[in-house]
Amino acid sequence: MGVRKARNGWLFTLLFSALSLAWVFPIVLVVVNSFKKKVYISRKPFEFPFGKMFVELENYVRGMEKIQFFDAFKNSLFITVCSVAVIILCTSMCAWYISRINSAFSTGFYYLCLFSMIVPFQMVMFTLSKLANILHLYSPIGIILVYLGFGAGLSVFMFCGFVRSIPLEIEEAAMIDGCTPLQTYFHVVFPILKPTCITVAILQAMWIWNDYLLPYLVLDIKRWKTIPIAIQYLKGGYGAVDMGAMMAMLVLAIIPIIIFYMVCQKYIIEGVVAGAVKG
């Protein structure tokens, strides 16, 4: 179809502009309310915070004190970045190994990975959290191992799909020239895997950054909270919620994501498409 412009194109442009505005409205609403005095938020959510409703940054200050937002942010960032890095490195190596070694173990492990993708988290949630506790994996470092294990299914599956398309001759040539398997992997195979690495990294990062239940059950949350846990903690189990602090913290939770999205938009959308095509 190419570049041919649609008839009545401007009409659709108008329609979609309106729709886009409607799409961002919920987020704008939260931003607006984050500057509003807390008693007015549930009473008058759709009004602009003028006059006595406006509280400057009070909600932000109070919210950050309540849940130590920056600690939560640091934890989330640390866990996401490290887990994704570890997942990429370990699962790509593993996928290459099981694709190149033909054994019952390789086939079995591949199918187990495939199988694990359809198992809902609730199935393993109780036993996994107890096991992680016994093995002392309740710190931000320990949880990386849990994420590697639970995230391995999808990553191994995707890497295997790509490794199979790499011609064997390239690796054999490297081996004949005297490369050890490790050198072959890092100098020859890994660079070819780069597009898949980006796809896997994006899918895993989106999952891990936003994950609530797994870190809530595995981490020692008295000491380490991630952003979703901190937000849920703000709600508490009882009484009235501090809506002001809640709005402010929601805004702080959204801003980094939107900035990240604006910067890496192309990769994110391509990653999602590539992931869907292979999955």
Added chain:
Amino acid sequence: MQNSVKKYFPIFALPTVAAFAIGFFVPFIMGIYLSFCKFTTVTDAKFVGIDNYLKIFSDKTFGHSLWYTAAFTVVSVVLINVLAFAVAMLLTKGIRGTNVFRTVFFMPNLIGGIVLGYIWQLLLNGILANYQKTLTYNAAYGFWGLVILMCWQQIGYMMIIYISGIQNIPGELIEAAKIDGATPVQILRNVTIPMVMPSITICTFLTLTNSFKLFDQNLALTNGEPSNMSELLALNIYYTFYGRAGYEGVGQAKAVVFFILVALIAVVQTRLTRSREVQQ
């Protein structure tokens, strides 16, 4: 090459295999075993046969949440896919501003379920306040609230996948259909939809499993209120484990049933739509 690589098993494969065992395999096997046990922690398990499974049937909340989840899944899968496909069709026609629209529609996917839940709680409660009601007034409000939230979140994601599917259709095919005198509706039914069947397979698979397994959004938006009536299965299982002392075994048995349902749906759905795919 096989033999020289084989020796490197500890470096290449062991970390992932070990983590997979800890993070998935062992908990999964233990989970199946524990569903036949009475226990409070994993160390004091006593074998009780199918007792836990029998207790599921006498638990009314489970039956309710099962139907609630099924209805929610059907409604949201249909809505999300139809709307996402429609938007994708329009956004592949070369409308001015397409890239901006695509960016905006996709954005909610990056925001986590908990945050999304609270965003929509504010908005929907604000609207319902005009009628002196809240989202937790009855289960129907929670239901449609969740549907709206899911549409807002997932339409962008599915749209992206449909767009790439539509763009992969060879232009000659559509041209040929036009020359043969096909109407736009005929082109859609006989050319476009069969050609994007792989995308439809993936999108229905993703929306089905996402909706069926939904947890965070449910927890944040209504938390199952009023009195567990807006509880989806995942939340129901969670509260059976952590909300009722002595029901851990029943929770685990529910989780096994839940897993079997998800697996069945996934297998049946992929079979059904795969069989309609055409060879390109």
